[in-house]
Amino acid sequence: MRSSRRRFLRQSTQVAAAGAFLPASLAGASARPVAPADTISVGLIGGNSMGWADLTSMLKNPGVRCVALCDVDQNVLTKRAAELEKLPAQTTIASKPTLYNDFRKLLENKAIDAVVIGTPDHWHCLPTIMACQAGKDVYVEKPMATTIEECNLMVAAARKHNRIVQVGQWQRSGDHWKAAIDMVRSGKLGTVRLVKTWAYMPYGKTFPVLPDEPVPAGVDYAMWLGPAPKRPFNRNRFHGSFRYFWDYAGGLMTDWGAHMIDMALWGMNVTAPKSVMASGGRFGFPDHAGETPDTMQAVYDYGHFTLLWEQAIGIGRGPYNREHGVAFVGNLGTLVVDRDGWELLPEADNGNYLMPAQPPRRMYGNDLDRHTRNFVECIRNRQQPNAPAEVGRNVALHAHLGNMAYRLGRKLVWNEATQTVVDDAKATEMVKARYADDWKLPTV
Structure with a gap:
């Protein structure tokens, strides 16, 4: 019987926690050094389950660092902060991330270039739109939102503010x-x-x-x-x-x-x-x-x-x-x-x-890694990602x-x-x- 989503999440978390990242050749990431101007600083909003899997996948890419974590559950926040410190040094680049309990405070952090939104579904719309308004690119988990109206507004926000929005429908990659x-x-x-x-x-x-x-x-x-x-x-x-x-x-x-x-x-x-x-x-x-x-x-x-x-x-x-x-x-x-x-x-x-x-x-390979890598590449080249807001909305x-x-x-x-x-x-x-x-x- 094929692997279920639950087994996938468990295996992904185990790999990430152990620091057992794929070699760059397998992950598809470039091994070349990244210029400081190309460094991407990421903040995570919602640290459980797929939010954590998305972040740790994204950190496999050279020049990507986590500078902020946010969760309304202090137990999750403390756990993830500790796990982040155990990841290979080259994946985080910077010092300890700033911790937040309110995503709005995180979005005020001008050092953040992009956010990963791994919250429950009813919390996808507001952080996505507010992140776009704050000039940050967004990787948001699926489904895009809990109503059609919210999805339409998220598409409009991505277009209006010219932001890269990748929805976590990673089969697209x-x-x-x-x-x-x-x-x-x-x-x-x-x-x-x-x-x-x-x-x-x-x-x-x-x-x-x-x-x-x-x-x-x-x-x-x-x-x-x-x-x-x-x-x-x-x-x-x-x-x-x-x-x-x-x-x-x-x-x-x-x-x-x-x-x-x-x-x-x-x-x-x-x-x-x-x-x-x-x-x-x-x-x-x-x-x-x-x-x-x-x-x-x-x-x-x-x-x-x-x-x-x-x-x-x-x-x-x-x-x-x-x-x-x-x-x-x-x-x-x-x-x-x-x-x-x-x-x-x-x-x-x-x-x-x-x-x-x-x-x-x-x-073969890891489709989630391909998807987060596509997001990172699009942040740098400003091209449309594989699963843009319109795809998530549809x-x-x-x-x-x-x-x-x-x-x-x-x-x-x-x-x-x-x-x-x-x-x-x-x-x-x-x-x-x-x-x-x-x-x-x-x-x-």
């Missing part, structure tokens, strides 16, 4: 993904009339309901909630499991769908669907504490093909015996790709293949529309020109952001 997309676009599959995308994740079988409790020592919980609705502290909603609550994220759809659906959009060269319908529920584990579905299918229509998204928690044997992936189904054959590689499955007629068979192509649009169709229980027709759901006022309201208390959606 993977060599085997690029080769697979080239094959899809070559026409050799014949007419592609269906694209299947999926994530069947074997984790999550146990997620019991827990009572509310006092806020843990060292945690600024009011800041953690930020623009989200005010609720008592509950451990289930905190740190990694925030993904399974609508206040902060969108379940597997926005977690894995932001990766796999993005590859479908890339291969088919589309940006927005005509309509979407979805069905599912908490079928496998109805007593789980989360709100998002453990089982769901969403179908997107583009007029000349359809895209299917499937998700399941607690089982790992997905389509084509892969726990995650994308399948481009054509008249002459099907191309199936996941993080391990890709293969062609030719159609046959009268015992003859309709397209030449090929051996499976395997992944796949987030799909993820949110799919979740909206599921939650409302009806088919939604999308008008890209007006950014509204046709003849559906309630759905159109869900397109918009709703910030709690004194937090306000930025004006761009």
Whole structure:
């Protein structure tokens, strides 16, 4: 069974903590000395999970140093500061980073050139826009934001302030993904009339309901909630499991769908669907504490093909015996790709293949390292990165529309020109952001 995201994160963290960075030749980074003027000073906002993986990956590039860490959990902040000191000296260049509990203070630091935003999803929009306004480039985790309106504002901010914004959809930098997309676009599959995308994740079988409790020592919980609705502290909603609550994220759809659906959009060269319908529920584990579905299918229509998204928690044997992936189904054959590689499955007629068979192509190297290296290169050359804000916005649009169709229980027709759901006022309201208390959606 293919490696899950959880195993990937665990392995990445272990490698980083041990200082076992890839040699420059394998990481793809240049071994030449970096001039002081080309040094890039990075600040991390949100030090858990992917934020830390992104930072330690970025630090493998010559001339990149970490000068600031920010987290609302002092326990995380202290842990990461200590781990950063243990990394090879050449990866940090400078002395100890400045520590912050409020990202706004970090953004005031004029020594910072770029920020990595690894916060929960509901905290992606504000720091990204404020960083752009402060003249800093941004690497922000996917999904780009929790609403379509926020995504649109983030795109506008990147354009207005001429900032490099790379979204953490790192398949866009993977060599085997690029080769697979080239094959899809070559026409050799014949007419592609269906694209299947999926994530069947074997984790999550146990997620019991827990009572509310006092806020843990060292945690600024009011800041953690930020623009989200005010609720008592509950451990289930905190740190990694925030993904399974609508206040902060969108379940597997926005977690894995932001990766796999993005590859479908890339291969088919589309940006927005005509309509979407979805069905599912908490079928496998109805007593789980989360709100998002453990089982769901969403179908997107583009007029000349359809895209299917499937998700399941607690089982790992997905389509084509892969726990995650994308399948481009054509008249002459099907191309199936996941993080391990890709293969062609030719159609046959009268015992003859309709397209030449090929051996499976395997992944090699580290796609996350390629993605962060692309970000570093684009900071220096001011070229568009592999996953710019527009790419992040387009796949987030799909993820949110799919979740909206599921939650409302009806088919939604999308008008890209007006950014509204046709003849559906309630759905159109869900397109918009709703910030709690004194937090306000930025004006761009």
